[in-house]
Amino acid sequence: MKALRVHEYNKPPSLDEVPEPEVKGPWDVVVDVGAAGLCRTDLHILEGQWEAIQHPPLPYVIGHENAGTVRAVGSAVSNVAPGDLVIMHPLVTCGLCLACRNGQDAHCESATFPGLNVDGGMAEQMLTNARSVVKLDSGLQPAAVAALADAGVTAYHAVRKAAGVLFPGTHAVVVGAGGLGHIGIQTLAAITSAQITVVDRNEAALELAKGIGAHRTVLATSDVEVEKAVLDATDGGAHVLFDFVGEHGAELLAPKLLRNRGQHYVIGYGGEVRLPTIDAVIREISVVGNLVGTYQDLVELMALTAQGRVTLHTRQYPLEAALDAIHDLEAGNIRGRGILVP
Incomplete structure (x- = not known):
C-alpha cells in the first residue's frame, strides 16, 4: 500500500510502498483510510520538535486525524465490524491505568499515538484499536469529519x-x-x-x-x-x-x-x-x-456534527499531492483544514 513516511527531520516526507497492516491482537482494528487530516503538528513533527518527546523509530507513517471504513477486526472486538464507517481517536489507550479508568484517556500511561510514535493514517490503511474507534452516524462520511479526530x-x-x-x-x-x-x-x-x-x-x-x-x-x-x-x-x-x-x-x-x-x-x-x-x-x-480531548469528548463532538451544529471546512488533496498540501499549510493558504484522501 502507499504511505507517507518521515525518513529524516527537516526533510520532506516521501510516498512509499509499504506492507499492509494486519490484525495480530484480539483488540486490533484495521481501517481502510477514507481521509486523513493535515495538522500543524505534522509540520512540527517534520521539524523534529516531537522527537525528544515521542522518540519514534524512523521511518514511520505520519497522520493522526483519521477516518475510514473498518476492514478487519480482532477476535475480541464487538463495538465495530468490517464495513462500518469510523473516526479514530488519535490515541490508542490501554484502558487499565488510573488515567483511563478516570476517563482521562488522553493521559494514558501506556498509550501509543499513531502518526507521532507509531504508523499513522496518511496511508491507504492503518492499524488501530477497538478502544479508539467511534462509529459514525449514517449521515457522516470520513472526508467530512477526519480532522475532527484531533483538531476538532x-x-x-x-x-x-x-x-x-x-x-x-x-x-x-x-x-x-x-x-x-x-x-x-x-x-x-x-x-x-x-x-x-x-x-x-x-x-x-x-x-x-x-x-x-x-x-x-x-x-x-x-x-x-x-x-x-x-x-x-x-x-x-x-x-x-x-x-x-x-x-x-x-x-x-x-x-x-x-x-x-x-x-x-x-x-x-x-x-x-x-x-x-x-x-x-x-x-x-x-x-x-489543553491536550487532545478524551474519547468521550470525541463522542460528544460527533453528536454535534451529526446534528449539523459543527461543520468542518476543508480543502481536499489526493494522497499523491501530500507535499503540495504541506506547502499550502506552511504558506497559510488553507482555510479550515487540509484533508488527504487516499
Whole structure:
C-alpha cells in the first residue's frame, strides 16, 4: 500500500510502498483510510520538535486525524465490524491505568499515538484499536469529519472545560480562526452562551468566523490596535481567551486581552507564555493548558456534527499531492483544514 513516511527531520516526507497492516491482537482494528487530516503538528513533527518527546523509530507513517471504513477486526472486538464507517481517536489507550479508568484517556500511561510514535493514517490503511474507534452516524462520511479526530476534539475539549464559566453575559475571545479555531468557534456557539470575539490576521478567516458563530471580529494588525479593539468589544477583556495559535507573538499578547480573573486557554503551541508573577497575583489571571480531548469528548463532538451544529471546512488533496498540501499549510493558504484522501 502507499504511505507517507518521515525518513529524516527537516526533510520532506516521501510516498512509499509499504506492507499492509494486519490484525495480530484480539483488540486490533484495521481501517481502510477514507481521509486523513493535515495538522500543524505534522509540520512540527517534520521539524523534529516531537522527537525528544515521542522518540519514534524512523521511518514511520505520519497522520493522526483519521477516518475510514473498518476492514478487519480482532477476535475480541464487538463495538465495530468490517464495513462500518469510523473516526479514530488519535490515541490508542490501554484502558487499565488510573488515567483511563478516570476517563482521562488522553493521559494514558501506556498509550501509543499513531502518526507521532507509531504508523499513522496518511496511508491507504492503518492499524488501530477497538478502544479508539467511534462509529459514525449514517449521515457522516470520513472526508467530512477526519480532522475532527484531533483538531476538532482538541478544540472541543478546551471549550468543554471552560463551558461552566461561559454563561450569558460573558465574553470568549478566540485567537486564530484556522483549522482548530474555526471548530472552536462553532463549539462555543453550540454549547455556551458567551459573546464570541474572534481575532485573526487573515480577512478570509474572519469572514468564515462571522458565518459560524462569531459575534465580533478583529483584524490582527498591530498588537496595540488589537488590544484596544478586543478590550472595547468585550467591555474590558475576555473572561476566557482561547489561543489556537500559541506562537508568533499570539501567546504574548493573550494576557493583555484578559480581564481580571480571566483565563488564558493555551491550545496552539510553539511559542512561550511569559507572564509576570505579579500580574498573575494581582489580576488573578490563570493559564490553562489543553491536550487532545478524551474519547468521550470525541463522542460528544460527533453528536454535534451529526446534528449539523459543527461543520468542518476543508480543502481536499489526493494522497499523491501530500507535499503540495504541506506547502499550502506552511504558506497559510488553507482555510479550515487540509484533508488527504487516499
